[in-house]
Amino acid sequence: MSAPEKSKQNKPETADAPKKSITGKIFNIQHFCVDDGPGIRTTVFLKGCPLRCAWCHNPEGLSSETQLMFYAEKCVSCGKCAVLCPNKAHTVTEDGRHLLDRTKCTACGICAENCFYGALEIAGREITAEEAVEEVMKDEPFYTDGGGVTLSGGEPLFQADFTAEILRLCKQKGLHTCVETSGFAKREQFEKVLRYTDMLLFDIKETDGELHKKFTGVGLEQIMDNLRLADSCDRVKTVLRLPSVPGYNLRPEHFEAVAELAGGLKNVIEIHIEPYHPLGVEKYGNLGLDPPCKDKNFADKAELEKIREHMQLLTDVPIKIN
Ligand code: SF4
Ligand code: SF4
Structure with missing residues (x-):
């Protein structure tokens, strides 16, 4: 090791040393959201996702490029x-x-x-964690009913350091923090984010490993490991979210497996069935892309209600259709 590096390494850290800002890339900050966690929330949408779910309705979040x-x-x-x-x-x-x-x-x-x-x-725009939090804090008067900040995407774990820093700063300001995630990330990345998270909105897209890979491009193992890790942390509450897509995962066995999964976890507080909507199909075209799922019909709510009723017989965790 060269002399200058040595002296730098030996320099004592001081509590008031300025911390370098962490920068990340977002594609939207949406205000007054009511479906992204408890109360009224401000949702920060981050760029980049390692999954390629056929039914994704935020295709502008897939690529990390602007x-x-x-x-x-x-x-x-x-x-x-x-x-x-x-x-x-x-x-x-x-x-x-x-x-x-x-x-x-x-x-x-x-x-x-x-x-x-x-x-x-x-x-897509570069922003520092401080700038993102400043925008989130503009809505502070509306967070009184349990609301706060939600990080979504894309996949927030894809920019784990940036996500963790936004959450850390929000926790410093006393906000409730939610992360909407597929759960797909290395354990170390997931742990960084978990440290400052109050609630996970955790997608379960498929419970069959092979089908999960076919529909999303990635396997289930890492996702399930992270779900169990989150569940071992009593401070973090989890809502399981089930994107429910005709022609893909509307299998009774899948929903029964989710009910069984929830029964084996202690910090899952709700299950949300998320009906497929085709609002992302147009957006693929706006990006010059071909949508993998071209179905322009909304999911049949009556069919999903039957699924919900059947699932509810199998678990005590409350289930609702969003
Ligand atoms: S198309 Fe628009 S965004 Fe792209 S290089 Fe030209 S001016 Fe820039
Ligand atoms: S040609 Fe169309 S896209 Fe280009 S500046 Fe005019 S309205 Fe906008």
């Missing part, structure tokens, strides 16, 4: 973007068609800032 979204129905073909783009990614043809060559786009955001019709939007 992306340009294009809403064709809002475009009036004014041509401003074609003039301003430094990479000539936009073209407006003589017959008024707007064309976007995404291979040329570096997501600089110039076109989105200058499109007066809202046809272009950038998904």
Whole structure:
């Protein structure tokens, strides 16, 4: 080891030494959310997810890269973007068609800032944990009924250090903290986040390992290990969330297995059946992607109610349809 490194290593840490800000990438901060945990909440959506669930309704959270979204129905073909783009990614043809060559786009955001019709939007921005918390604290007066902050995505565990830092700062300010997660992360990453989490909104997408891999691209083992780890920590309460998607996981055996799973855990306080909705299908197109699940129908609530009733016979944990 060289001399300068040695002296740096031996330098005593002081309590008031400025802590370096942790930066991460988000694609939205949504205010006044009522479905992302108890009370009224502010939800921070983080970029990047290691899963590829066929039914994902937040496809702008999948990639960790900043992306340009294009809403064709809002475009009036004014041509401003074609003039301003430094990479000539936009073209407006003589017959008024707007064309976007995404291979040329570096997501600089110039076109989105200058499109007066809202046809272009950038998904993804760098932000420090402090800046995220400052935004969350604007809603503090509304958190009195058990509300607080929820981190969602994407997958918050994908940026575990950033997620943990936002949660730590929120806990310092006395906020209730929720993390909406697939549970897929290395144990060390999960532990970092768990330390500052009051409640997990933990997705159980499939209980059959092979089907889980087929539908999401990853196995179940790590997810179940992390679920058990969370459950061993009595301070953390867990809501199991079941995305319920026709043509994928609406199998009676799956729901029965979730009931059995919940019965073996001590800190699961509720099970939520989350009916499939097709609102993400359009968003894939806005990103220039092909949706893996093209079903544009909403899930049949009557069918899900029957599933709920059957499940409720198998477990004491309250089950509701969201
Ligand atoms: S600036 Fe907006 S409205 Fe004008 S052509 Fe570009 S995308 Fe369409
Ligand atoms: S985000 Fe930048 S590079 Fe991409 S199309 Fe718009 S102006 Fe061009």
